[in-house]
Amino acid sequence: MSDFHHALHSLRVWDTELPSFDPATAPPEPLALFHGWFTEAVAAGQTEPHTPSLATVDETGRPDVRTVMLHDADERGWHFASHATSAKGRQLAARPEAALGFYWPVQGRQVRVRGHVVTGTPEEAYEDLHARTTGALASALVGRQSEVLDSPETLAEASAAAWRRAEAEPDAPSPTWTLYVVEPAEVEFFQGDARRRHLRLRYRRAADGGWTHELLWP
Secondary structure, eight states: OOHHHHHHHHOOSOOSOOOOOOGGGOOSSHHHHHHHHHHHHHHTTOSOTTOOEEEEEOTTSOEEEEEOOOOEESSSOEEEEEETTSHHHHHHHHSOEEEEEEEETTTTEEEEEEEEEEEOOHHHHHHHHHTSOHHHHHHHHHOOTTSOOSOHHHHHHHHHHHHHHHHHOTTOOOTTEEEEEEEEEEEEEEEOOTTSOOEEEEEEEOTTSOEEEEEEOO
């Protein structure tokens, strides 16, 4: 057996006491449950609980996925940001549908969000960017996300120049920086169970704008 396969087959999941979850106590809409689970994940010491996977599709229908940072979750939807000129920005411009996947193994929990994606206003994007760190602003000022890079040295030079500008001009704009909001059509909550009797609660947007929810087989 190779080192890879030995390591792979030696792993276990949820080697900890998992929380209980009673779907009968779930709120009538998913946002409140997400807020509750998120704060519980933070309290449990989950590493980077605010970094979901974001799935999109390209112009040929091929799926793509990457990790992003959650910027908010409110009545509008789940917020993240990126350059409109990046691969995900171009994909969302062509096909504004996406899915987010949160995984919090400390508690054996997942949350999946699917829906239509809309963009915020330029003012919202500006405020979003400048509410973050100098490093985040410098990274945004570098731009050129997803473009071909000829060498690490070129990146280092561009990054150094962007840091200098971010420190000298903390209000500097990044015109392609865009706030995206996933307007949820479905939100699923998964609670793992040591005996594999996992609980899955799915919320679905109703025609009247409200929510229905149902249990799914694991």
